[in-house]
Amino acid sequence: MRWWWVVPLCLGLACAVAAGVAWVHFQRFADTPAVGPDAAPSVVVERGDGFRTVLRKLRAAGVAVGHDLEWQLLARQMDAAGRIKVGEYALEPGMSPRTLLQRMREGRVFRCRFPLVEGWNFRQLRAALDAAEPLRHETTGMDDAAVMAAIGKPGQHPEGRFLPETYLYQRGDSDLDLLRRAHAAMEQALAEAWEARAPDLPLQSPEEALILASIVEKETGQAHERPQIAGVFTRRLRKGMLLQTDPTVIYGLGSAFDGNLRKRDLLADTPYNSYTRPGLPPTPIAMPGRAALQAAVNPAPGDALYFVSRNDGSHVFSATYAEHAAAVDCYQRRRNCPAAAAGEQR
Known part of the structure; x- marks a missing residue:
């Protein structure tokens, strides 16, 4: 009878060891590469998507690492489960579950590049915008005057009004969004140049x-x-x-x-x-x-x-x-x- 405490002690030690092993496994999961070379380039989180929906989309995109429970526990630990922001997220080869969830929690969405080339005329700019994906094309069917009115510059001739630079945009942005930004950038650059004129x-x-x-x-x-x-x-x-x-x-x-x-x-x-x-x-x-x-x-x-x-x-x-x-x-x-x-x- 004096050895009665040995059994529960052994059980307790076994549970502690098992918990330790599980914790080490969990930590390894959190930081192991989750995105392989065959995964999709990105995943889209839409308005109303819960964490389980997001996880299903990750699985469909080729992210097979870890059990669903591990993803859920990691999301809770990082306070990301209910804070994932809408947008498109890049799935970069070698990215870990922790890095991916952190980006989704912070809204660090995948951004596309749109280069507006020096010397383009407005016709060339519109053609490039029409071909840009996944940009929303709101100017389709508009003539130039209607486009200028839509960006808040009615009656202004469009030529030369947009500053050549590389603009970043994300899924959900429209061609009008880019035009507004490029127009504002040109106004500022022109004002600065004129202020410093000879x-x-x-x-x-x-x-x-x-x-x-x-x-x-x-x-x-x-x-x-x-x-x-x-x-x-x-x-x-x-x-x-x-x-x-x-x-x-x-x-x-x-x-x-x-x-x-x-x-x-x-x-x-x-x-x-x-x-x-x-x-x-x-x-x-x-x-x-x-x-x-x-x-x-x-x-x-x-x-x-x-x-x-x-x-x-x-x-x-x-x-x-x-x-x-x-x-x-x-x-x-x-x-x-x-x-x-x-x-x-x-």
């Missing part, structure tokens, strides 16, 4: 700076040349010279442009033909980036009034028409090239 610019308003920046963006093949190109155009504006820039003509031709700019196109008068009309065109012709905005309001000093492409993205800048004509002969007609220039073309 004195004595031949520009009367931020609007004119935006138009000039769009031309600089379309004319620039190498980033470091933006201030030089802006300098040429600002000097021509001061002197009352025609800008004579092909991108404005092409923009004015619209869908009639077939990729080949002809002499008759340069002579066909449109509001955007800078060969026939003085000053800046009525609107921007593309989406200028921050660097083009800065160049337009802080052009490089100098005396160049002309430039011509070397056909490698760079340009030759000239102060006189005679110099310019010689550069055109060399780099566009490939004749009468000085020895140094001929060596550049090889």
Whole structure:
């Protein structure tokens, strides 16, 4: 009888050992890789989904690690069971149950990237938005004027109004959401550029700076040349010279442009033909980036009034028409090239 306590003691020790083993197993489960290479790239938590529904979706997506009870216990331990936020979550290879539940509790949803490219026009921007997934497409069937009204800018011409950057979005966002953000970003970038403008610019308003920046963006093949190109155009504006820039003509031709700019196109008068009309065109012709905005309001000093492409993205800048004509002969007609220039073309 004096050994009566041995049995319960042994049972207690056995239970303690079992509990310890279970705890170690549980901790190992919580931090073991749960997402394999064959799992789906993401899982979507929708409004009204309880934890059991979320767990079923994880199983369906290929997350097979652990028992349901272990997931439920971990969710309770992390205070995540009733706090999982709606959204799409990435299932990255090697991710542990603890990491996944922490992201769901904090709402660290999977974000897609939408790059808005410098030099795009509004038509190209709309086409890219139409192709972006899983973005909601609310602008389908709208004309440009309706789109601008929908983002709170009725009557404003859309060209050049959206800042080229890479924008992040999540499932449930719409193309209008992205357009509002890009429009606000451009307004801020333009205001900052105008505030830091050089004195004595031949520009009367931020609007004119935006138009000039769009031309600089379309004319620039190498980033470091933006201030030089802006300098040429600002000097021509001061002197009352025609800008004579092909991108404005092409923009004015619209869908009639077939990729080949002809002499008759340069002579066909449109509001955007800078060969026939003085000053800046009525609107921007593309989406200028921050660097083009800065160049337009802080052009490089100098005396160049002309430039011509070397056909490698760079340009030759000239102060006189005679110099310019010689550069055109060399780099566009490939004749009468000085020895140094001929060596550049090889």
